[in-house]
Amino acid sequence: MPLILCEHCSIAVTLGQLPDNHKASCPRCGHVLTRAYPNIVDRMLIFSISALLCLAISTIFGFVEMSVQGQERQVSLLDTSSRLAQNNDWILAAISLLVLIVIPSIFAALLAYLSFSLKIGQAKNSTIRLLRAISFIGFWNMCEIYFLGILVSMVKIASLAHISFGIAFYSYAFFVLFLFAAYMHFDKYQLSQLIKKSISTQQNKVLPNDLA
Amino acid sequence: MTSPKLISCEHCLTVQSNESPLCDFCELPVHHHTDNHGALQRAWSFLATALLLYIPANFLPIMRTTQLGTTTDSTIVGGVVLLWGHHSYLIAGIIFVASIFVPFAKFLALLSLCFAQSRVLTLSAQQKSIIYRATEFVGRWSMVDVFVVAFLTSLVQMGELMTITPGPAALAFAGMVIFTMLTANSLDPRLFWNSTHE
Ligand SMILES: [Zn+2]
Ligand SMILES: [Zn+2]
Numbered sequence: 001m002p003l004i005l006c007e008h009c010s011i012a013v014t015l016g017q018l019p020d021n022h023k024a025s026c027p028r029c030g031h032v033l034t035r036a037y038p039n040i041v042d043r044m045l046i047f048s049i050s051a052l053l054c055l056a057i058s059t060i061f062g063f064v065e066m067s068v069q070g071q072e073r074q075v076s077l078l079d080t081s082s083r084l085a086q087n088n089d090w091i092l093a094a095i096s097l098l099v100l101i102v103i104p105s106i107f108a109a110l111l112a113y114l115s116f117s118l119k120i121g122q123a124k125n126s127t128i129r130l131l132r133a134i135s136f137i138g139f140w141n142m143c144e145i146y147f148l149g150i151l152v153s154m155v156k157i158a159s160l161a162h163i164s165f166g167i168a169f170y171s172y173a174f175f176v177l178f179l180f181a182a183y184m185h186f187d188k189y190q191l192s193q194l195i196k197k198s199i200s201t202q203q204n205k206v207l208p209n210d211l212a
Numbered sequence: 213m214t215s216p217k218l219i220s221c222e223h224c225l226t227v228q229s230n231e232s233p234l235c236d237f238c239e240l241p242v243h244h245h246t247d248n249h250g251a252l253q254r255a256w257s258f259l260a261t262a263l264l265l266y267i268p269a270n271f272l273p274i275m276r277t278t279q280l281g282t283t284t285d286s287t288i289v290g291g292v293v294l295l296w297g298h299h300s301y302l303i304a305g306i307i308f309v310a311s312i313f314v315p316f317a318k319f320l321a322l323l324s325l326c327f328a329q330s331r332v333l334t335l336s337a338q339q340k341s342i343i344y345r346a347t348e349f350v351g352r353w354s355m356v357d358v359f360v361v362a363f364l365t366s367l368v369q370m371g372e373l374m375t376i377t378p379g380p381a382a383l384a385f386a387g388m389v390i391f392t393m394l395t396a397n398s399l400d401p402r403l404f405w406n407s408t409h410e
Pocket of ligand 1: 007008009010027028029
């Protein structure tokens, strides 16, 4: 029977066979240990690739356009940080670039890379390191919060200016959704089992005794 | 039920006895969760920094709007009041929760966890676990106001007509949220349960 140690309280829990879409919680502290998703690799792959495509579309087209008394102004996704840099607000420019583009794109790319290597059965010893890397970047990913901030901004200036959204705005909304869906399927325990199985079959290595 | 000899590899989650410094399966170093003192000191210094930043974050202006020659500074609280006055109740509610209620509640939660770990305050491991989980994913939403200012600054640059610039509180607030996230990150929930056995 597979064993798992609770990430929050270190108690050892024996996991039985989990039905699809069911979760196992820690009997002592209540932390969710793992959740069994059907087709976890396929879903992660589809969602993360879709997210990357949406992000690519977002960088090409216009994001938001505003007009005040006949004067118009359009910003693209990249303008959100370059205009701040032009104003010498360097830190805010860096925060915008990191939060809107850099961190979420690395995040989506790592999720896509992990699910792709599992899909083709080519998980390597180095693939194991991705689990912690993705957890770390997932902790600092805040693109959905920035997107909420953009919506709040729109409401704040709605009475002062006329606002219209470009294609990039809608595709970025989908990017946020797809990235969230991909990360939802990032279950460290389920994926670690899949990586271990993949490595073991490739190397004819003896399976660790906690593998079912 | 607990076996203190078992350890889980942080990388591949393989459960093993803690005799070897390297994981049985992936051969990466295994981490032993015993360093309560260093982690706690880090948590305290991050929390103190966040508390210091909380003061300018609330009292200095977060955003400066120049419209036809008139400049208006707005603080976080002022922004909420203004939105409420304009009948944007939903947005006023979001900003109130994210920028005023959540940071305050998160400070209370982190302070009680740090005091409990320093043995000033007595909380059960169960209580600490619940508080920790509540703070883990909520505090980051406080960044929303900083992002509002950043986005409005990049969008509203129309010279004399209307220009928005960030106030000093924007950076103080961003720093405060990041330091509370670092505080939560340096508190290892496993140590809540270890310390009860000492
Ligand atoms: Zn637990
Ligand atoms: Zn390992």
